[in-house]
Amino acid sequence: xxxxxxxxxxxxxxxxxxxxxxxxxxxxxxxxxxxxxxxxxxxxxxxxxxxxxxxxxxxxxxxxxxxxxxxxxxxxxxxxxxxxxxxxxxxxxxxxxxxxxxxxxxxxxxxxxxxxxxxxxxxxxxxxxxxxxxxxxxxxxxxxxxxxxxxxxxxxxxxxxxxxxxxxxxxxxxxxxxxxxxxxxxxxxxxxxxxxxxxxxxxxxxxxxxxxxxxxxxx
Numbered sequence: 001x002x003x004x005x006x007x008x009x010x011x012x013x014x015x016x017x018x019x020x021x022x023x024x025x026x027x028x029x030x031x032x033x034x035x036x037x038x039x040x041x042x043x044x045x046x047x048x049x050x051x052x053x054x055x056x057x058x059x060x061x062x063x064x065x066x067x068x069x070x071x072x073x074x075x076x077x078x079x080x081x082x083x084x085x086x087x088x089x090x091x092x093x094x095x096x097x098x099x100x101x102x103x104x105x106x107x108x109x110x111x112x113x114x115x116x117x118x119x120x121x122x123x124x125x126x127x128x129x130x131x132x133x134x135x136x137x138x139x140x141x142x143x144x145x146x147x148x149x150x151x152x153x154x155x156x157x158x159x160x161x162x163x164x165x166x167x168x169x170x171x172x173x174x175x176x177x178x179x180x181x182x183x184x185x186x187x188x189x190x191x192x193x194x195x196x197x198x199x200x201x202x203x204x205x206x207x208x209x210x211x212x213x214x215x216x217x218x219x
Contacts, residue, residue: 002104002105002106002107003105003106003107004106004107005106005107005108005109005110006106006109007109007112008115009102009106009109009115010100010102010115011098011100011101011102011103011115011117012100012101012102012103013099013100013101014100015100015114015115016099016100016113016114016115016116016118016143016152017143017152018056018114018142018143019056019057019142019143019144019145019147019150019152020054020055020056020142021054022052022053022054022056022057022145022146022147023052023146023147024051024052024053024146025051025052025146025155025176025178026049026050026051026052026176026177026178027049027050027146027154027155027174027175027176027177028047028048028049028050028174028175028177029047029048029049029158029159029172029173029174029175030046030047030172030175031044031045031046031047031063031159031161031170031171031172032088032170032172033045035169035170036088036089036090036168036169036170036171037090037163037167037168037169037170040067040068040071040072040163040169041067042065042066042067042068043065044063044064044065044066044067044161044169044170045063045064045065046061046062046063046064046065047061047062047172048060048061048062048077048159049061049177050141050144050146050154050174051146052145052146052147053140055140055142056140056141056142056143056144057140057141057144057145057146057154058138058139058140058141059121059125059138059139059140059141060136060137060138061077061135061136061137061138062135062136063129063134063135063136063161064133064134064135065133065134066129066131066132066133066134066135067163067169068132069130069131069132072163072164072169073128073129073130073163073164074127074128074129074130074164075128075129075135075161075162075163075164075169076122076128076129076161076162076164076166077121077122077128077129077159077160077161077162078096078097078117078119078120078121078122078159078160078162079096079097079118079119079121079144079154079157079158079159079160079174080093080094080095080096080097080119080157080158080159080160080171081093081094081095081096081097081098081119081157082094082157082158083156083157083158083173084158084171084172084173088171090158090160090168090169090170090171091168093158093160093168093171096117096119096120097117097118097119097154097157098117098118098119099118099151099152100117100118102115102116102117103117104117107123108120108123108124110123110124110127113142113143114142114143116143118143118144118152118154119144119154119157121141124141125137125139125141126139128164154174155174155176156173156174156175157173157174158171158172158173158174159171159172159173159174
């Protein structure tokens, strides 16, 4: 587990740069109808959506069906460096999205979000999910971008939900659902639910143990 926050701790590439006047594009990661790790006995459904604004990316998070807090919570949630592959392997998303190369040795200092990993949404916006059953929140994130080519662009990357022991429970890729990028209008992917790519497939008890071991290597 990471060490406690240390005031002033930054990445090798310094602090993150605020992203402003972003394209008004929407990227949504819609969770699949099955869990990557189904040993928790429930299916988490919902989405996380980011919309470009002049002040950064406005995120909306809606999750339901969270596993029991006593056994599996609280739950960490991040944007990860790589997309979910076609086989749905959440472990293949590797580590947190981290353009400043901060690393995961020291916990995020929430009072100074520019020093945190760009993909550590939990660390910057309220911490791990500790509510029972359902979770919803919204916030503006200044250190992510809807502009392709930006070092902070999260389109095509993945959202990962973890159990408290770092096991990866479910994941989905951010897909553009409206707006424009570099002047090209995308094809809408449908109403509120959108669509997911690299959807998590279920794993049984044997594979679940392997996923726990692998996930521990990539908090």
